[in-house]
Amino acid sequence: MMLFLQQVLNGLIIGSTYAVVAVGFSMVFTVLRVINFAHPDIFMVGMFAGLAAALHVSDNIAVVLIGGAIGAGFFGLVLERLVIRPLRGRDVLMTLIATLGVAIMTENGMAVLKGPDPLPFPVLIGQTQFHLGGVQIGERQLVNFGLSLAVLGFASWYVRGTRFGRATRAIAERPDVAAAFGVNVDVISQITVVLASMMAGVASVSVAALYGNAWAFAGLLYGLKAFVVMLVAGNRYFEGVVAVALGLGVVEALVTGYLSSSLSDAVAFFLLIAVLFVRPSGLFGSYAS
Amino acid sequence: MRPLLEISDLHVHYNAVPAVNGVSIVIGAGEIRLILGANGAGKSTIIKAIIGLQPAASGSIRFCGEHDLRRMRPHQIHRLGISWVPEGRQLWGTLTVLENLRMGGFIERDAARLRRRIDELLERFPRLGERRNQLAGSLSGGEQQMVAIARALVSSPKLLLMDEPSLGLAPFVVRDVFALAREINAMGISILMVEQNARQALKLAHWAWLLETGRIVVGGPSDEIAATESVQEVFLGGRA
Numbered sequence: 001m002m003l004f005l006q007q008v009l010n011g012l013i014i015g016s017t018y019a020v021v022a023v024g025f026s027m028v029f030t031v032l033r034v035i036n037f038a039h040p041d042i043f044m045v046g047m048f049a050g051l052a053a054a055l056h057v058s059d060n061i062a063v064v065l066i067g068g069a070i071g072a073g074f075f076g077l078v079l080e081r082l083v084i085r086p087l088r089g090r091d092v093l094m095t096l097i098a099t100l101g102v103a104i105m106t107e108n109g110m111a112v113l114k115g116p117d118p119l120p121f122p123v124l125i126g127q128t129q130f131h132l133g134g135v136q137i138g139e140r141q142l143v144n145f146g147l148s149l150a151v152l153g154f155a156s157w158y159v160r161g162t163r164f165g166r167a168t169r170a171i172a173e174r175p176d177v178a179a180a181f182g183v184n185v186d187v188i189s190q191i192t193v194v195l196a197s198m199m200a201g202v203a204s205v206s207v208a209a210l211y212g213n214a215w216a217f218a219g220l221l222y223g224l225k226a227f228v229v230m231l232v233a234g235n236r237y238f239e240g241v242v243a244v245a246l247g248l249g250v251v252e253a254l255v256t257g258y259l260s261s262s263l264s265d266a267v268a269f270f271l272l273i274a275v276l277f278v279r280p281s282g283l284f285g286s287y288a289s
Numbered sequence: 290m291r292p293l294l295e296i297s298d299l300h301v302h303y304n305a306v307p308a309v310n311g312v313s314i315v316i317g318a319g320e321i322r323l324i325l326g327a328n329g330a331g332k333s334t335i336i337k338a339i340i341g342l343q344p345a346a347s348g349s350i351r352f353c354g355e356h357d358l359r360r361m362r363p364h365q366i367h368r369l370g371i372s373w374v375p376e377g378r379q380l381w382g383t384l385t386v387l388e389n390l391r392m393g394g395f396i397e398r399d400a401a402r403l404r405r406r407i408d409e410l411l412e413r414f415p416r417l418g419e420r421r422n423q424l425a426g427s428l429s430g431g432e433q434q435m436v437a438i439a440r441a442l443v444s445s446p447k448l449l450l451m452d453e454p455s456l457g458l459a460p461f462v463v464r465d466v467f468a469l470a471r472e473i474n475a476m477g478i479s480i481l482m483v484e485q486n487a488r489q490a491l492k493l494a495h496w497a498w499l500l501e502t503g504r505i506v507v508g509g510p511s512d513e514i515a516a517t518e519s520v521q522e523v524f525l526g527g528r529a
Binding site for chain 2: 170
């Protein structure tokens with residue numbers, strides 16, 4: 001029983017990071033109708049921007065988080081302006097392939113610059129372990145979870161409670177009508193990409209601080225999971241994406257705890273694919289495209 | 290007097306297939322004008338060309354004499370004071386009624402002014418007030434049309450484009466919609482309406498054109514148009 005609770009807790013924590021990446025990925029897809037395969041690399045760039053901030057500015061965690069968010073946000077801004085916007089409105093495969101190209105260049109470029117192996121990430125957070133009943137949680141995990149929740153809370157507030165957030169949802173459902181009511185779709189698209197990128201930047205620093213390393217290929221697994229989470233949840237409800245991401249984290253952790261860590265991805269992806277067989281437009285529904 | 294909207298020799302193509310073929314129309318301030326036409330005559334295409342959603346191949350679309358709408362993008366055109374009740378309503382079904390209205394007033398940055406404007410409209414449409422927190426997609430067709438009209442009015446436009454507002458509605462709701470159009474016009478808002486429901490729309494409009502396969506075949510004061518043979522035959526079920 002204690003193992004079960006412990007693994008559920010571990011799963012929720014890792015799942016909260018999947019949720020941040022998946023929500024950003026899904027926001028970009030929903031608003032721009034673009035599958036941004038460079039989103040994982042925005043995450044990775046955020047990680048290295050955080051590393052640079054930690055090494056050259058300060059190892060205060062707030063500074064490193066801001067560095068990661070700014071680095072990722074800037075990369076997202078350039079990507080939107082130079083790659084996504086010129087290709088938008090054409091076949092969805094065009095932007096998919098273009099962003100995939102950017103992803104490969106960025107990853108391998110970073111591997112050339114910084115080496116193909118993980119680099120140590122400065123210690124930002126202590127290693128204290130807290131015990132709650134028979135379950136334990138580390139200080140780093142707690143910070144990681146708290147940051148994810150804060151970022152998700154921010155995204156939820158933005159989308160539900162602000163004028164631009166409303167416009168974001170209006171574009172998601174009917175872009176033409178939104179434009180005809182005064183929404184500059186280009187501006188909202190750019191803001192969406194930058195926000196999603198900054199969210200990924202915060203998540204990446206929080207993950208680097210948790211595991212103590214930064215890696216040129218760190219985005220890959222998070223990105224693939226974010227993509228699958230969006231497909232399984234459907235992009236219609238923010239909360240649906242978060243729920244599936246947390247669920248994915250928990251399934252992985254349980255498989256790791258009871259079977260083997262090498263099986264965790266296989267089982268998780270099997271379940272996700274099984275869901276898609278039953279509900280092709282996602283568990284919670286998708287916007288018509 | 291300078292016309293509010295002046296379209297001359299408008300041509301619009303869909304993938305080289307002509308949809309609108311040299312249409313010239315004028316709407317003055319305070320008028321209700323009507324384009325009658327069957328399905329596929331090009332009515333909606335004209336509306337979409339005005340609001341910038343469908344690029345024109347040639348011709349000119351001018352607003353208040355000075356603004357060349359063909360050079361502007363949809364969000365800029367809306368800011369000039371042109372609003373739209375789309376064909377089939379096209380509400381944001383995943384947004385609440387209130388959120389739809391707030392989006393109708395997206396260009397109003399002053400939150401207090403926007404709230405006052407929406408309150409005014411909800412007073413005029415008390416049923417929408419009751420349903421303000423319901424998802425717009427859950428309303429009946431008639432209620433949705435009221436949301437679509439209210440949404441178009443939040444920005445206090447000068448010109449309202451109504452694309453087949455009677456489509457798919459029960460007859461008593463259609464009467465309400467046309468009465469509402471008259472009321473909107475009495476507030477000083479000009480209306481360009483496209484319709485197939487000729488009988489009621491002709492009673493409402495000051496001026497009407499008949500559009501066939503992308504061309505205006507006849508235009509004039511509504512009562513004269515109502516008496517023409519082609520309108521009698523096609524829309525009003527034979528000679529009166």
